[in-house]
Amino acid sequence: MAKKGAKKSKGLKAKARCVIGIDIGGTNIVSVIVDRGAKVVAKVDFPTEGAKGPDYVIRNMAKNVKAMTVKAGLSHKDIAFCGIGSPGPLDSKKGIIMGAVNLPGWKRVMLKDKMEKLLGVPVGVDNDANCAVYGEVWAGAAKGAKNVTGLTLGTGVGGGIIIDGRLVRGANYNAAEIGHTSLNPDGRECKCGAKGCFEQYASASAIAESAREGIRNGRRSLITEFVRGDMTKITSKTVYDALVQGDKYAQEVWSEFIKYLGAGIANIINGLNPEVVVIAGGVIEAGDRLFKPLNDAVRRQTFSLTFSAAKIVPAKLGGLAGAIGAAGLVINESDFYGL
């Protein structure tokens, strides 16, 4: 039914000048309206309120997005599509969310169909990490590049892969779980069940956890002072702040992080020969203290030809990347979503 509705509106809607992008996070939902040149003409964010279950979240999302449209002086006829980035796993062809760790009750949620009914515009749904990377390719740090891999370093390591300008989704839309590629089959246990996963060494959480481990084992560090002895308060930022103050142990933790991040990026470069590797997440604030040693680490583990083809750059779109990317995907890959 919904597909029919979407198809019916296609002729009229496909030429409209604006597109809605939505990024569903565990805590907040971010939404934008962009024009076809990726210019943001409106934005809004609001709490997810995931505890209220999928139906509430979806209705509330539609309500907020409609309000944003009106506030921007736009009407229904100005909106061509809506793209949504969602946690997964999901079936991006059908727009069904199979499950989502941080969203209680999301099991086989027909997100595409529900939102098409509520908004009256064709909707495409994709993985949130993929959308964030696509945003950087469409309108951010990797603009214009055709072969890009993106990594978001947070609690875990999220990934997205673009080859020849198109998002890589894989056989059942679960590609780019780069955080769960192993850097040591005898390494740290990951909650995914595997060992030595990239995100066990190169996420923001991993930096904090490595610092905690050493301090528990008696290493002295400014980090302990910064958190007044409360180990639970250690974050990647605490480690970075101690590093900036010349703390020796923080430097060790940081170097270990960079060694593994470098190895993971080297694997991407040797494996996919991208033009750009985009890094997102709070750690990119470290600037040269991150990117200089990281480039050295990656150079040591790659072929000179592939290394020289690849720039490693910080993301540019911050918290809007996912919403902008979701909009970009429904515009540029509307064929995939059947829009």
Add this chain to the structure above:
Amino acid sequence: MAKKGAKKSKGLKAKARCVIGIDIGGTNIVSVIVDRGAKVVAKVDFPTEGAKGPDYVIRNMAKNVKAMTVKAGLSHKDIAFCGIGSPGPLDSKKGIIMGAVNLPGWKRVMLKDKMEKLLGVPVGVDNDANCAVYGEVWAGAAKGAKNVTGLTLGTGVGGGIIIDGRLVRGANYNAAEIGHTSLNPDGRECKCGAKGCFEQYASASAIAESAREGIRNGRRSLITEFVRGDMTKITSKTVYDALVQGDKYAQEVWSEFIKYLGAGIANIINGLNPEVVVIAGGVIEAGDRLFKPLNDAVRRQTFSLTFSAAKIVPAKLGGLAGAIGAAGLVINESDFYGL
């Protein structure tokens, strides 16, 4: 000039029913003529004679390929294109071989232009490992699949990646160096300069080297008997033969090999979510002794959704894979080569 020649002939040639495929190896060159349905209508192989330099190798190759065509009862007008798989690195867009470890004197060799002049048909050149995997996708073990990664386990580990039915070449045509993705940034040194490369653990050579290491360190094994004490004669086959005889140490070496091969394949599955992973090389003769424990190892390191989407299968085309794949690429991706 050559491009012009190729373009001129395009109208006439593009519809011809057969295509030549050539696979340049360090020792032998294998060539086939296939029809557009991937049926092999002729084949030939001959020594590379690499020591005689690129000009000799290329002229000899053209001579042999022409002789094969005549012998098959075909004439020049029956041949649409010629595809060549070559060692690299290479510029597959321009058909220039930048260098090749096993081919002395191959530096910036204009292989496409030279062969177009000699054969009088449009030529496309690509990486030999990519061609072999493409052959399996076009006509072998992964026929009909759209998302495939292939690995050839030999002296090293060669790789090829197909996404949405197209070969992944990367920013400067050096993608899929899967043998040089790291499984341990503190691991074994590789001759490429990096540490812990996949091929240091999961190639046929690595199996033999691991066995040698242990035996040198005093491990007792049937392997020593099989080679009459000559360590240089140990190959992956020797290890396998001892394994079949119930040799405990051979079992350990084999299990270690499978652990790493499994980790590497798990990384491919979590990273690219393929439908098929094709394994080529002599070790596939081990059959269930390879594929059963390998599947278990991969399952432990992957998400159930991505694991269930992926079949891990032995290659089918043997020594013809590269030549058949080279022909398939110039047929199916003629746009890339400008044919």
